[in-house]
Amino acid sequence: MSEPAATQSGQGPASRACGGGVGAAGARFASLTPLLNPRSVAVLGASTDPTRIGGRPIAYMRKQGFAGRIFPVNPRREEVQGLRAYPSVADLPEVPDVAVVAVSAELAVPAVADLAAAGVKGAIVLTAGFAEVDEAGAEAQARMVATAKAAGMRMLGPNCLGLFNARIGFYPIFSSSFENGWPRPGRIGIVSQSGAYGTHLFAAARDRGLGTPLCVTTGNEGDVTIGDVIGWLAEDPETDVIAAYAEGIRESEGLLAALAAARAARKPVVMMKVGRSALGTAAAKSHTASIAGDDAVTDAVLAEFGVVRARTTEEMLDIAQLASRRIYPARNTLGVMTMSGGAGVLISDAADELGVPMPEMPADAQARLKALVSFCAPRNPVDCTAQAFNDFSLVGRFADAVAGDGGYSSILCFFSQIGGAPSMVPKLRTELNATRAKYPDRLYVLSVLAPPEVVRDYEADGFTVFEDPSRAVVAIEAMGRFGAAFAAAPDAAPPSVPVVALPAATPSEAEAKRLLAEAGIPSAPERACPTADAAVAAAASFGFPVVMKILSPDILHKSEIGGVLLDVADADGVRAGFATLLERARAAAPAARIEGVLVAKQLQGGVECILGIHRDPVFGPVAMFGLGGVFVEVLKDVVFRRCPFGEDVAERMIRSIRGAPLLLGARGRQPADIKALARMLARLSVFAHQAGAAVQAVDLNPVFAMPEGEGAYAADAVIEIGGT
Amino acid sequence: MSEPAATQSGQGPASRACGGGVGAAGARFASLTPLLNPRSVAVLGASTDPTRIGGRPIAYMRKQGFAGRIFPVNPRREEVQGLRAYPSVADLPEVPDVAVVAVSAELAVPAVADLAAAGVKGAIVLTAGFAEVDEAGAEAQARMVATAKAAGMRMLGPNCLGLFNARIGFYPIFSSSFENGWPRPGRIGIVSQSGAYGTHLFAAARDRGLGTPLCVTTGNEGDVTIGDVIGWLAEDPETDVIAAYAEGIRESEGLLAALAAARAARKPVVMMKVGRSALGTAAAKSHTASIAGDDAVTDAVLAEFGVVRARTTEEMLDIAQLASRRIYPARNTLGVMTMSGGAGVLISDAADELGVPMPEMPADAQARLKALVSFCAPRNPVDCTAQAFNDFSLVGRFADAVAGDGGYSSILCFFSQIGGAPSMVPKLRTELNATRAKYPDRLYVLSVLAPPEVVRDYEADGFTVFEDPSRAVVAIEAMGRFGAAFAAAPDAAPPSVPVVALPAATPSEAEAKRLLAEAGIPSAPERACPTADAAVAAAASFGFPVVMKILSPDILHKSEIGGVLLDVADADGVRAGFATLLERARAAAPAARIEGVLVAKQLQGGVECILGIHRDPVFGPVAMFGLGGVFVEVLKDVVFRRCPFGEDVAERMIRSIRGAPLLLGARGRQPADIKALARMLARLSVFAHQAGAAVQAVDLNPVFAMPEGEGAYAADAVIEIGGT
Missing domain, CATH: 3.40.50.720 (NAD(P)-binding Rossmann-like Domain)
Structure with a gap:
């Protein structure tokens, strides 16, 4: 099992060579x-x-x-x-x-x-x-x-x-861990907070033939963090792929700069961050001096930079292995070729679940394949059937059609034991290499059962081999996520929001709404109206219908005396309602001081949402969005994002939750005013960012997202002041 | 790679030997x-x-x-x-x-x-x-x-x-597929609808050293189905574990009998059923003449019999491999031992996600371990730390503590490359085998990076080896599911429900409610009352509060004339309400014929649910339960079960949905009357079963589950008549 070491006479490292002009983060990494x-x-x-x-x-x-x-x-x-x-x-x-x-x-x-x-x-x-x-x-x-x-x-x-x-x-x-072999040459860099896990990863990589010549374990991270090492690897010209293992993120600045640098350099980062579960988090705390941050926040930060989070070691290595081909489709599509229908279904299932599109082959190409083998399956998965045994050139012609006519960015060939049979391998390599030479920019993955030496030959040809087709699909999906992140247009700038002077202590609801209004975050408009004329004017300014409530410091339970009118539809109704409410109040509570009537915009037609901010100990203010009520409480259907961000990001967040169809017009509803909601969320993120540590949390619950064009309004607001 | 064949002089097969006394299904399989x-x-x-x-x-x-x-x-x-x-x-x-x-x-x-x-x-x-x-x-x-x-x-x-x-x-x-080797001896049987996939599975099993001496591919299933083969394997004394691959289930009788036989024989069935996705289903149809049934129904049927559904080939083989140990804990608990903290967190995450309990070690055992190694982690995961290198007996003492004091049914040791290092392996085997000899009834799994010959030694000792610890947890979880299914008490008998005479065509809502009432399935009680006395009597019989509505063929929009009263709380209220409604009707529509007042039990306090029946082409009537509204429409949060079934099964169904907390009293609500809901669902299942093909579908939507002790009532009902 012992392997020759990957020792090479050390050239000047990346950061030494290019440390000059890369700014503060670059200097930090260098x-x-x-x-x-x-x-x-x-x-x-x-x-x-x-x-x-x-x-x-x-x-x-x-x-x-x-x-x-x-x-x-x-x-x-x-x-x-x-x-x-x-x-x-x-x-x-x-x-x-x-x-x-x-x-x-x-x-x-x-x-x-x-x-x-x-x-x-x-x-x-x-x-x-x-x-x-x-x-x-x-x-x-x-x-x-x-x-x-x-x-x-x-x-x-x-x-x-x-x-x-x-x-x-x-x-x-x-x-x-070197008893069974030294690291192989290669272009995958490893960084791990856990020493045992870092060397486990190296050894597992070595055993499957992957080269990880650089492996850094960061331990207590007194100074150097995994962010620093990722940043250094991002700038190292001899590293293509970065595999990271974290138990808890201890600092954000270096990590964020590093992930930005890796994305800019088109270097995929695949990370395992453990402590997902309450159980796992407890174990993480007992193991190191980690502060295992909120896992959902970490998830959001990693997603922001296109980091793919691996759930198992095997997945981590699968993704690193395929990423070593350096082909990251910005718009990933999967073409599947088989010599038997069976696994095509299995692969289609896996692709569907992960959201990898498998478009159909063009009609003319399908007709051409049907002409070659009448009982073939030409759609995608494309099955050339066992007919290939009689005429092996069919493999090449079908593969050409998948790559050329299908134009898929990723091509998965499931050949099972046929791909490992000594009598088949040379013919298969000839056909597949011809196709690969014609279309070299595709991601080619083979699912074959073959002895190690045959796998090595395929890999040397340029095909990545995964025995299990489902694992292949997982790795292919990850390449698409890297590609999309590398190709994505930069996010829009966060909106400009006036800096709001904050009180020293947590303000009342009314005061909180006023502060948020300064930042352009609207609450349900309401106004105390001493006269009927004022009530009509207020209602007209909000738009109908409105809610009217008797306004008296002596009447607490308004609805019990008929002191609340819903669905007041026009100016006459407001005028009549004003009289009715005063009359009822006088009848029910003759001694009460009556200050007039509160007129508020009626929001019942909207969808109930929650917008919130909490301060993460590592990443600072983090925004949360979710639908109200059971969606948050029972289903935990929420999305997080580091503050601040723009309206484009906010809208993506809103659309990403499982319950989003409710906002988009499911069940015959009118679509909600997503734009207004996104504006509100983006402004909230800037408000929180500008407030810094002064704001511990903000809770807008509920927020009513009104029908399209009618805005979104907070019906309740809490701003928790804290910190320094 | 070529291996000696598993040929053994054939003893009389199971079904030949025991075909005599196993009833109709047994004869079918024999x-x-x-x-x-x-x-x-x-x-x-x-x-x-x-x-x-x-x-x-x-x-x-x-x-x-x-x-x-x-x-x-x-x-x-x-x-x-x-x-x-x-x-x-x-x-x-x-x-x-x-x-x-x-x-x-x-x-x-x-x-x-x-x-x-x-x-x-x-x-x-x-x-x-x-x-x-x-x-x-x-x-x-x-x-x-x-x-x-x-x-x-x-x-x-x-x-x-x-x-x-x-x-x-x-x-x-x-x-x-025999070019790279013949099947190995062993006790895993394979049955597959797809020939290519069946032999793929055999070859993948062979390559990892698993014995699958029997492999049957069923093709078009003109006669013999996968159910038949599973049944035969269930009765075959030389088979312990059954691995099945299906694209579409074509018949139910044989499959159900086979799964029952396998469960009765304590033989685990691990099945891959493809065509989960819309995409996959399309591929399945183009591949064979399958009728790919509703995937959710298949899922429910497999779960009913304790079949574990594998999502990937690798998972299928992992589960079959571990199942070959024939240790199926009825109440699975996982104890984890490491020589380094890192992977403990990862394993805890995986266990938490799959719901495998990892109880803490007893306090006295923890104290004892702390006394051995002051900086060890004694809770679970139990980490003996690298201190074991200085005193290898620590491995045995910690392993003993995990098995003995911890009493876990499944024990996972993560030793990574240490478990494969030539200098460590003999010492490790000595320590672990001593523990295993003391506690032989546990499921022992090792996660090590080791050369194949070392893995073979561990396997021969009785340890199952998975390089990836996450895969180990998946397989361990499956053993617990098998164990729970084998140990489960039989389900309660379905309730006895009067046979209802059905009309020839789809009945009206009122008629449907009447038919369901015959079967003991209650709708919201309501009664037309010509007099105030009748109204009071009706309300008293339903319980308060009630809803009162003016009853007139000439007044369609009752609420517009104030013709609906909610929350009527007592007899006086009913009497007063009767007068009010008649007065309002006369005032608003002097010419209208007034027939009296409709009194209905008020259900607004309940939780909205949906109960339904649809007829699956393979499995016959299938019941569905879900929460109403967005839960079904947007979140697809529903559960299925083959009819008929008893109230215990119905209650398990109700408790299994994601939104169940809403029924159990989340967010400060009163818990709903789950028992009444379960009674209704069980009775509905018997109603549908007894009706047979005459009923195509039943839709009770909404059903209001009232607070505990107050029942559950259908507010709308549709019975679709069809078939023969």
Whole structure:
């Protein structure tokens, strides 16, 4: 099982080469280069035992031929594993690019200080016993980080397994996962908060022949986060695909910049973020010092940048494997070819479920295929039938038709064991390669049962092989999502909203509505009217019908005395209603002070929605949209988005919920005023963004989305003031 | 890749041995024995070319040492592949148990007649060109089936790939899938409507080391259906697990009896039923002559019998593989052990999503583990940490604690590459086997990255290995579903409901309500009352509040003249209301004929539901339950069940929908009268069952489920009469 290492003489890394002109985020990412691609490394706590934490990195680098200089540091040894050892950092013959810290927790803090003082640019702290343990550990970690930051030194860890960069034979890592083989050459980069999971992913990738020459585990993320590493990989010219594993997102700035950089560089990011469930979240907290943020918020942020979230390790590797072909269809369509009908149905089911379109073949092409094999299935799935055994050129002609006439961006051929039968493989490769040569821009996936050596041949030809056709469809769908994200027009700018001066404490409902109105977020219009004339004027300004309510500080239960009139349809009705309400009030409560009548726009015709804001500890204000009542309470049918955003994004959010048909005119209803709702949501997002930490939450519940052209209005509003 | 065949000297098959006392269904299944386990076989259309349809079966049987006698039938040859050939069926030296028909479509019909006449008990018709092609083909197929049935001969196909029974070297099949290896010995049986998919499944199973010695493909299912084969396998003592693939269910009786037999025999059935999607269904129709029934109905039927429906081939094989351990926990709980926290979170997520409980370890056991390794995670997932490298006995002590103290029925150990490292494997096996020996009744699953030979060792020890931990959880969840189905108490009997005499044509709403009332299905009670006294009596009999409406053939829009009173709370109110309504009617429409007042029970406090019946072409009357309005229309939140059923099943249906919390008292509501709703649904199912084909559909929409103790009432009812 042992494989040759992917060691290559290290060229200058991406960020070193292009670190000059990429702005603040670029500089931030480029500062990781000494950690990931150094020319020299010191190992503090260097051990002569090649199985100990301080021994493994040296042993691995020696074995894999690290292209740079290695300086063991150990005050009790002159030599470590055949290399000259130095008593202290101060004694080193040069300032190394990076240092591995493998000393005890007590010694790690001064060691980091020594490194910072010496001008070392990167520290990889393997030592555990910090924020993951207790408060004292968290404090020690904070001191260490502060020292590093003050000196401009980047620090990986503490409590991390380390990293490897197989391209230069750099192995500052104490994993035991190389017993069954070293990393293969390739262009997939791995970053993982969990060391065990990061190396699990590398080993699983290696076992299926995928190259992951770079793997970074971030541990407690005292300084370097997965965002930093994603950003560095986004700028690394030798990386095409980024696979990330997170338990909790600890900071947003670096991650957002990194995801933007990856998208700009057309590099797919596939991420597994665990802690989806309440159960999972509990486990995440006990495992590391993570703050496992709200999973729905993370989901929204990842979707915003076109990151595909993998649900299983297998899916993560499937997607990374197919992504390595670097074909990301902006408008994905799937053409399926089989030599037997059976699996076509199965594949159609999977495509339908994931929303991958499988348009029919053009009619003329179908007729042509029917002329070739009368009992073939020419629509899509296209089945050339077992007739191909009699005339193998049929495979090529059918494949040509699928790629050429069908014009599908993704082509899945299900050949099962036929694709692995020694008597068939050479003929199959000939036919398929001819088609591929004619249409090289398509994503070709084979579902075959074949021995590993045959799979390797197909892969070398340019076909990606997944034994299971359903897994193939999942990976193909992901390529379409990457393509759509890479091709998407930039989102519209958030609307310009006046900055609203906020009170120091949570305001009353009326005050909250007034503040929101300043930001252009309308509540149901209502006005206190002392006279019938004023009531008529108010109603006319709102539009009919209106609701009229008796206005008296002494009458609390208005409806019990007939003090509420619904559906008042015109000015005469308002005038009559004014008289009626006053009369009823006098009759029922002769002593009550009567201030007049409250006239409000009647909103009953609208669809009940909820718009909200809550402050995520990592990503700041996050907007939520959902339908009211049971949709939110029982079905959790809501959508989230980081603030601020524009009306286009808001409308996409509104249309994305499961209950959206209710707003779009389901069951014979009039369509609701989606534009007004989107305007309201976008303005709310800007309001919250501008308010910053002063606003803890906003709850507009219910909001009535009126029929098209008639607006959307909050009927209740709460603004929770908090923070600083 | 070539593997030794699973040929074993054929013992008498199950159904032959136990066919005596198993009733009608048992006799039906036992009649397949000549097809699946014959002592002699004739091959009609026998070919000297071992690659042709009529040549492959003979070649395979010769190569794999068929334990019985082979009689090639070919009028133009004296000898075929070294065997003496016979000119016709009539010339055979004995009546074979079974015959393979590999002649042209025109010759197949008389050939089947010849076989029937000769007293052959089974025919395997490989020939295509029947119901899958056109109407004429369907007619020829029907003739062939009638001939076979009349003679008591079972027929597989036509248009099938054939079958194999590797235990006796019986290969009446023209698949080319044996190039990379023969079936392995084992106890998984395969049945598939699609020949290509059936052999794909066998080959995929073989490649992962699973034994599927029996594989039957049913093609057009002129006679033998997948239900028949499942039934035969359910009674076969050499089969433990049944894997089935269906495109469309063609008949219900055999399938239902087979699934009942499998459940009674504690044999898990894992089924892939494709054509889930509209797209998939279209593909299924173009592929075979299937009637792809309503997928939701199929789903309900499979769930009823504890069949686990696999979504992918990989999942199907994972489940079959784990099921081969024959450990099916009735109350599944999952204990997880790791040597690193990372994957614990991932596994917790997967378990949570699938509803597999992961209870915490007992507090004293946690304390004990903490005493062993202070920084371990002892809850569940239980993480013994990398400390195990220093003291490997920790693995055994932690595993013992999980199995013994935790008492979990399923135990998943995630050891990643450590579980495959040559230096670790022997120590790991020692520790784990010790635990397994102590607690042998648990389901043990390992998630390791290991070379195939190591995996084989673990499997031989009794551990099932899945590289991907998420896949392991899916398979473990399925074992719990099997266990629950095997252990479930029988459903309660459907209620006894009077047989209702139905009209010849679709009745009016009032008549429909009357018919349903006869069956004990209540509609909202209402009564026409000519006098105030009658109104008071009616209201008192319904219970308050009531609705009162003016009753006049001349007043259509009652509410416009104030002719509807809601919330009438007591007898005085009814009396006053009676006067008010008559007064208003006289004032508004002096000429109108007034017949009195309609008094109806007021149902507004209830939850709106829909109860329905539709007639499935395969399974007959099927009941549907859902919440009203958007829940059905937009969210498709409904549940189906074959009629008839009892109140226990009805209540489970009601509780299973996503919106169930609304009925159970969500959002501060009063809980609805679930018992009354269940009674209504169960009675409706019996009503529909007793009505048979006379009733095409019943639609009770809306039904109001009133607060607990207050009943459930249909507010509208349609009974669609049709059929014979």
